[in-house]
Amino acid sequence: MPGRQLEYSARFGPNLDNLILGADLVARFREETKVNIKTGDQIELAVGEALSNAINHAQAVGDDAIGLTMTVEDGMLTITVDDNGIGFLPDEVPQPNFKEHPSHGYGVFIIYEVMDSVSYDSQNGINTLTMKKRLEE
Amino acid sequence: MNETLNFSEHRMGKAIVLTLQGRFDAAIALPVKNRIRSLAEDGSRRIVVDLGKVSFVDSSGLGALVAALRYVSKDGGDVRLANMTVKIQQVFTLIRLDKVFKVYPDLESAVDSFEEY
Secondary structure: OOOOEEEEEEEEOOOHHHHHHHHHHHHHHHHHHOOOHHHHHHHHHHHHHHHHHHHHHOOOOOOOOEEEEEEEEOOEEEEEEEEOOOOOOHHHOOOOOOOOOOOOOOHHHHHHHHOOEEEEEEEOOEEEEEEEEEOOO | OOOEOEEEEEEEOOEEEEEEEEEEOHHHHHHHHHHHHHHHHOOOOEEEEEEEEEEEEOHHHHHHHHHHHHHHHHOOOEEEEEOOOHHHHHHHHHOOHHHOOOEEOOHHHHHHOOOOO
16 A cells, blocks of 8 residues: 555543444444554554553543544554543563463554554653554565 | 354253353453453352354453463362364464463363363
């Protein structure tokens, strides 16, 4: 899909029931881009984890506190999840404890595992997680 | 459109089978964990979770199963998983839960595994 540009976006409040809105956006993206199943599954997973983190931990406020944008340009998918909450430092999130296997603490690890690159920025009260993945041609 | 999770249970052999259908994400993780805990508190210690109709799982969903397993195993019980699809298996393996759960290819073998338990 080189050269083709697509954009999908949605905003919603910090409520776990709104995870389904992100899932629906990803489903639309998958249907329209015909991305392969494995890549589509990885994108769906990364978006789900990023939105869960933002909703559960960011302490964001307002009905449009959390934003999800997916853009495809020249075969590169860029996903951003932004929120107006307290932010976090991804590099300081500990690796999962695979000896004890606690019931939580895997989300950021999963995002790094399934995406090609991950970055995080916090400016003027808006925290933005950016995830990139090269789509197959 | 994506389908939110529904769950139900029935007895099969010596086990209680909890069947999940739909998206198993952070929105529904706590109710599922609490349901398994409730089953254990009611005396059910042999629990099979049928994942065959789960369309999506994230770390919160799998984390709920880990938490439920920890709770049930305190009293000598076990939570075993059946019918895992390739999609679910990929997340499961990514966070190395194959070292934590006993996994069976179908419901019958998961239930039968409790016969000698």
